[in-house]
Amino acid sequence: MEALFSLPFQVFICPNLKLRKPSWLKTPSPMFVFALILVSYFLVTGGVIYDVIVEPPSIGSTTDANGKSKPVAFMAYRINGQYIMEGLASSFMFLLGGCGFIILDQTNKPSLPKLNRIILLAIGLLAILVGFFVSRVFIKFKLPSYLGN
Amino acid sequence: INSKQLKMLQSKVLMRHPMLKWFLMSHEKQSYVLQLAILSLAMILSFCTRLFSVIRFGSMIHEFDPYFNYRTTKYLAEKGFYEFHNWFDDRAWYPLGRIIGGTIYPGLMVTSTALYHLLNTFNFTVDIREVCVFLAPLFSSLTTLVTFLMTRELHSTGAGLFAACCISIVPGYISRSVAGSYDNEGIAIFCMLLTYYFWIKSVKTGSLCWSACCALSYFYMVSAWGGYVFLVNLIPIHVLCLMLTGRFHHKIYVAYSTFYCLGTVLSMQISFVGFQPVQTSEHMGALGVFGLCQIYSFVEYVRSKLTKENFTALFRTILMFSLGCFALFFAVLTLSGKVAPWTGRFYSLLDPSYAKNNIPIIASVSEHQPTAWSSFYFDLHVLTIMFPVGLYYCFKNLTDHNIFVILYGVTSIYFAGVMVRLMLVLAPIMCILGGIGLSSVASTYVRNIDLTRKEDKKSKKSADNYPIKSEVALVVVCIVGAFMMFYAQHCVWVTSEAYSSPSIVLSAETAHGRIIFDDYREAYWWLRRNTPPDAKVMSWWDYGYQISAIANRTVLVDNNTWNNTHISRVGQAMSSPEERAYPIMRELDVDYVLVIFGGLSGYSSDDINKFLWMVRIGGSTPSGEHIKEHDYYTPQGEFRVDKLGSKTLLNCLMYKLSYYRFGSMYTQTGQPSGYDRVRNAEIGNKDFELTYLEEAYTTEHWIVRIYKVKKPDNRGNLV
Numbered sequence: 001m002e003a004l005f006s007l008p009f010q011v012f013i014c015p016n017l018k019l020r021k022p023s024w025l026k027t028p029s030p031m032f033v034f035a036l037i038l039v040s041y042f043l044v045t046g047g048v049i050y051d052v053i054v055e056p057p058s059i060g061s062t063t064d065a066n067g068k069s070k071p072v073a074f075m076a077y078r079i080n081g082q083y084i085m086e087g088l089a090s091s092f093m094f095l096l097g098g099c100g101f102i103i104l105d106q107t108n109k110p111s112l113p114k115l116n117r118i119i120l121l122a123i124g125l126l127a128i129l130v131g132f133f134v135s136r137v138f139i140k141f142k143l144p145s146y147l148g149n
Numbered sequence: 150i151n152s153k154q155l156k157m158l159q160s161k162v163l164m165r166h167p168m169l170k171w172f173l174m175s176h177e178k179q180s181y182v183l184q185l186a187i188l189s190l191a192m193i194l195s196f197c198t199r200l201f202s203v204i205r206f207g208s209m210i211h212e213f214d215p216y217f218n219y220r221t222t223k224y225l226a227e228k229g230f231y232e233f234h235n236w237f238d239d240r241a242w243y244p245l246g247r248i249i250g251g252t253i254y255p256g257l258m259v260t261s262t263a264l265y266h267l268l269n270t271f272n273f274t275v276d277i278r279e280v281c282v283f284l285a286p287l288f289s290s291l292t293t294l295v296t297f298l299m300t301r302e303l304h305s306t307g308a309g310l311f312a313a314c315c316i317s318i319v320p321g322y323i324s325r326s327v328a329g330s331y332d333n334e335g336i337a338i339f340c341m342l343l344t345y346y347f348w349i350k351s352v353k354t355g356s357l358c359w360s361a362c363c364a365l366s367y368f369y370m371v372s373a374w375g376g377y378v379f380l381v382n383l384i385p386i387h388v389l390c391l392m393l394t395g396r397f398h399h400k401i402y403v404a405y406s407t408f409y410c411l412g413t414v415l416s417m418q419i420s421f422v423g424f425q426p427v428q429t430s431e432h433m434g435a436l437g438v439f440g441l442c443q444i445y446s447f448v449e450y451v452r453s454k455l456t457k458e459n460f461t462a463l464f465r466t467i468l469m470f471s472l473g474c475f476a477l478f479f480a481v482l483t484l485s486g487k488v489a490p491w492t493g494r495f496y497s498l499l500d501p502s503y504a505k506n507n508i509p510i511i512a513s514v515s516e517h518q519p520t521a522w523s524s525f526y527f528d529l530h531v532l533t534i535m536f537p538v539g540l541y542y543c544f545k546n547l548t549d550h551n552i553f554v555i556l557y558g559v560t561s562i563y564f565a566g567v568m569v570r571l572m573l574v575l576a577p578i579m580c581i582l583g584g585i586g587l588s589s590v591a592s593t594y595v596r597n598i599d600l601t602r603k604e605d606k607k608s609k610k611s612a613d614n615y616p617i618k619s620e621v622a623l624v625v626v627c628i629v630g631a632f633m634m635f636y637a638q639h640c641v642w643v644t645s646e647a648y649s650s651p652s653i654v655l656s657a658e659t660a661h662g663r664i665i666f667d668d669y670r671e672a673y674w675w676l677r678r679n680t681p682p683d684a685k686v687m688s689w690w691d692y693g694y695q696i697s698a699i700a701n702r703t704v705l706v707d708n709n710t711w712n713n714t715h716i717s718r719v720g721q722a723m724s725s726p727e728e729r730a731y732p733i734m735r736e737l738d739v740d741y742v743l744v745i746f747g748g749l750s751g752y753s754s755d756d757i758n759k760f761l762w763m764v765r766i767g768g769s770t771p772s773g774e775h776i777k778e779h780d781y782y783t784p785q786g787e788f789r790v791d792k793l794g795s796k797t798l799l800n801c802l803m804y805k806l807s808y809y810r811f812g813s814m815y816t817q818t819g820q821p822s823g824y825d826r827v828r829n830a831e832i833g834n835k836d837f838e839l840t841y842l843e844e845a846y847t848t849e850h851w852i853v854r855i856y857k858v859k860k861p862d863n864r865g866n867l868v
Contacts, residue, residue: 027394034544037559038537044566045533050519053502079647080569082521090522098537101590104625105541108593121621128628131534132635135526142523147642 038095046091051084058084074141090138097131100124187310188297192290195317198641199286199327201649206665208282208329211651213691213708215331216698219281221249222258222331226265226277233258234420240703241693242712243685243738251420252711256340256373257333260284285326285335292339293317296580299346302353303550304542304585307592312584314633318640321528321576324648334573337374342577344370344380345557348408349550355400357407364411371416378431378495379574381416383560384408385438387553392445396549402446409439430483431495444471498567516570525565527647528572530639531632532583536562539582542589558582591629597622653695655752666750669695672743672853675846676700680741687734688743689723689756689763690716696743705737713770720767723760723803724776730802731841734858741845742856746807748825748832749816749851755827757807760798761788791830799834806856808832809844814851 050056060072060083075081103124107117140146163170174182202211210219225233233255239246265280296316301309316322325334347363371377388405391397413426413435426432452460497503497517525533540558543551558578565575599619650656655666676686677700685703686696693707706716722733734742747755756763761778768776780797783789790798790808798804812823812835823832842856 030544030547034541037540037555040559041537041562044562045522045525047519047521047566049566050521053519078523079527080515080518080521080524082523087522090526094526094533095537097534098541101535101538101586102541104590105593108597125624125628128534132531132632135534136635139523139526145646147638 038098042088042091042095045094047082047084047087050082051087054081056081056083074138076142076144079143086138086142090135093131093135093138095131096127097135100127100129100131103127184306184310188294188313191297191310191313191317192293195289195293196286198318198644199289199323201327201645202651203282203328205649206651206654206656208279209651209653210278210281210331210698211327211329211653212332213652213694215281215329217694217708218257218331218333219278220694220698221253222261222281223277225255225258226262230259241697241707241709242715243703243705245712245715247709247711251423252709254333254371254373254375254419254421256369256371257284257331257336259372260336261331281331282329285330285332286328288336288339289317289322289326292322292342292577295339295342295346296577299342299349300581300584302346302349303554303581305588305592308585308588310584311587311591312581315532315583315636316577316580318637318644319529319532319576319580320640320643320648321572321579323640323644324528325573327644327648329651333374334376337370337376338573338577340366340370340373341376341380341574345553348384348404349553351404351408352401352549352553355403357403360404360407361411363404363408364415367408367412368415368418371422372419376574377416379560379564381412381426381432381435383557385435386560387556388438388442390552390556391549392441394552396552397442397445399446401549402442405442406439409435433479440475498564517568520566520569520572524569524572527643529576529579531636532579535583535586536579538586538590539584542585543582554578554581587629587633591626594622594625594629598626657751666752666850666852668848668850668852670699671848672846672855673699675848676702676741676743676855679846684740685738686741686743687719687722687737687739689719689745689759691759692743692745702741705739713766717766717768717770717773720763721773721776723756723763724767724773724781724801726800727802727805727839727841731858734841735861739858742806742842742858744803744806744854744856746811746851746854747827748807748811749814751826752850752852753827755807755852756803757790757825758827760803763803789830790825790828790832792833794833804834805837805839806842806854808834809837809839809854809856811851812836 056075060075061069062072063069073083074086075083101124103120107120107124112120210216221233224236234250236249237246238249241247261277261280261284264284265275265277268275268280293313293316297309297313299309300312322338325332326338344363344366347359347366351359351363367377367380370380384405388397388401391401413432416422416426417424427436448464451463455463536558540555543555561571561575561578564571597618653669655668657664657666673696676684676696680702682701683703685705686700687705688696690706690708690710693704693709696702696704697707706712706719710716718733718737722730722737725733745752745755746757747753748757761781764776764778764781767773768778779786781788781795781801783793783795788798789795790804808823808825811825811832815822816824816826821831823835824830825832839856841859843859844854845857846855847853
């Protein structure tokens with residue numbers, strides 16, 4: 001049996017290679033994976049797939065009474081239609097709100113200096129409130145009859 | 150006072166004020182009663198919020214697909230299971246017919262019929278239609294319960310209660326489970342969450358019993374919805390992820406092996422699924438991971454028996470050999486066609502541009518469009534903000550079951566982004582992760598609240614580096630409460646305005662009050678009462694199920710859209726002029742043609758607006774090669790129905806059937822006769838007569854128009 005295995009090596013010479021797994025390749029930390037997921041969440045909720053398939057313009061435009069064309073930021077009256085910019089702006093707002101809560105969680109560490117804690121609290125609360133209320137304002141632009149009758 | 154005197158005092162107080170019993174219960178009992186109360190309120194709420202359309206329009210089945218489910222449920226209730234299982238329907242897809250027994254997911258019908266028979270044995274003689282209408286709200290209550298149980302396993306009871314409250318009113322789920330929407334998704338979400346709950350239990354305990362329950366509920370899921378493919382790929386991905394992160398142990402081995410073996414055998418009992426679990430690529434992932442589990446466990450076993458050097462040598466050779474063999478084997482199977490590649494509908498999830506370029510029917514369904522940001526916000530509101538928070542808390546303490554939830558969330562975000570319809574699959578995990586996020590935030594901050602009086606606080610020295618701790622905590626908890634209130638307001642508004650329309654009955658607000666347009670049912674009942682029972686009706690495929698169920702007549706094409714060539718033939722008939730459409734209609738034995746027209750009432754989902762799809766699908770097969778889409782546009786590339794419209798469009802059958810006699814109608818003040826209120830134009834071809842058809846019936850608001858196809862003359866074409 002050994003003779004059979006040694007046959008190829010009568011013809012071939014093994015090169016003197018030292019192959020090792022590169023040292024920079026290791027399993028990523030949970031928070032790194034979480035950051036990647038946040039980036040993909042930003043893209044998907046911003047409607048990137050919709051943008052790729054339907055190819056809407058980045059900003060819409062209408063012509064007003066004088067014939068001049070005015071830019072339109074939000075595609076109105078349609079729930080499932082968007083321009084590229086409005087999609088990315090809105091998903092940024094979602095992410096801002098989410099990050100506000102994450103920052104708030106970080107402020108509970110007992111070993112934080114006082115100034116840092118106050119700044120983090122302020123940023124966190126501001127992010128949450130801005131994210132939530134601006135999203136509401138955006139959907140009101142899109143659907144003028146939102147929360148009306 | 151000692152304990153005996155205390156007890157006497159307590160019983161005296163209780164006798165005079167029995168309501169104070171609450172305060173004398175132990176904390177565990179209090180919290181248990183609170184949990185029960187909140188959960189029951191959430192379940193009742195989820196049932197009630199889905200009843201808007203029943204209150205406004207009455208108890209009827211909505212949309213298109215539910216009518217098919219209703220018709221098959223009636224058949225099952227009347228004729229029994231064996232007749233249902235072997236049913237060949239010759240009244241749809243004339244002349245081809247449809248094997249209903251083998252092309253249907255029977256879970257929904259069997260559930261309704263079981264409930265119907267159960268109620269009738271107790272002499273509650275409800276009609277089968279009522280059971281069908283109210284089945285989805287009932288199952289949504291059960292979904293609320295299962296979500297609570299699942300989130301409690303994943304995190305804590307508080308998170309479970311938050312998640313249950315969120316899912317009871319989340320619009321993404323309500324849209325497909327409102328009362329009257331009798332569709333597979335109504336029970337499928339319940340089955341899916343039940344399967345996931347049992348899976349998490351079996352991963353946590355490693356017990357055979359829970360894994361068997363998981364397999365049984367997987368069987369119920371497979372019988373209910375084609376979306377079981379998502380489950381059968383998510384669970385193997387979870388196991389694979391656990392292997393890669395080094396968390397694989399005997400509990401997961403037991404759980405997955407039991408689930409895969411029992412689940413696959415059970416899923417093959419459904420005739421529609423048949424042998425797919427061993428033949429199609431969509432199921433190969435599960436098989437692969439099953440094999441990998443066995444190999445991994447065997448390797449671990451061998452490693453525990455051998456010395457280190459022997460083991461590494463053996464391991465390397467076997468790994469390389471087996472990987473090579475397996476890859477070769479799999480490639481041979483795929484290339485030789487034994488293992489079918491991913492089918493169209495599922496392939497378009499992986500490559501979203503596939504449907505747009507290759508299969509116009511899939512691309513034309515509005516539910517299959519990709520999702521814009523406003524659909525996310527509209528269907529989920531504050532949960533879009535809480536989803537990353539929940540993910541963060543899951544990543545903070547990674548456990549085996551948290552990894553499952555993370556994978557579920559990430560994959561369903563992607564799929565919901567590709568297809569609007571799959572927002573339904575995203576809604577439960579958004580609620581679960583949102584519940585986890587909200588509960589973690591609330592519980593962290595409620596701990597900081599210190600409601601003792603000001604004088605006591607001064608004596609307690611609060612940590613110097615955390616000023617106004619209690620006030621900030623109060624603010625945060627109030628924000629969480631306010632978010633939930635805004636969420637509730639949004640969800641109820643969305644349910645009431647957007648998702649409670651039966652589609653078969655339309656309503657509009659005018660200065661004189663509310664008008665109801667019941668034209669569809671009027672036309673179908675006219676067909677049912679005034680045409681011979683074996684009459685064949687040609688219409689576009691959208692209305693096939695409704696015509697079969699309500700009018701009880703044979704149709705040519707319906708919403709199942711399984712035969713593109715047949716639909717293309719109907720499209721060719723609609724797009725051709727009358728002389729060329731008549732031979733097609735004679736070939737297909739058509740007696741009546743039904744078109745939907747919105748020009749008089751302003752109803753915008755009519756056949757003229759869908760006409761370009763008829764042209765595209767009609768021109769997509771060899772017999773329709775003469776039909777080219779650009780013939781129907783003006784030279785400038787516009788789709789117009791007025792004088793400037795293309796001659797091909799103004800003379801085709803669909804145009805003539807929609808606008809017959811419309812040229813003499815005055816529709817709007819200040820506009821000439823024949824003004825189309827949807828296209829906002831005066832029609833170009835007004836006074837024409839039909840040669841081969843005659844008008845049979847037009848409904849009150851001209852929404853549905855039925856024409857009779859004339860028989861050929863006795864003495865040939867003297868025209």
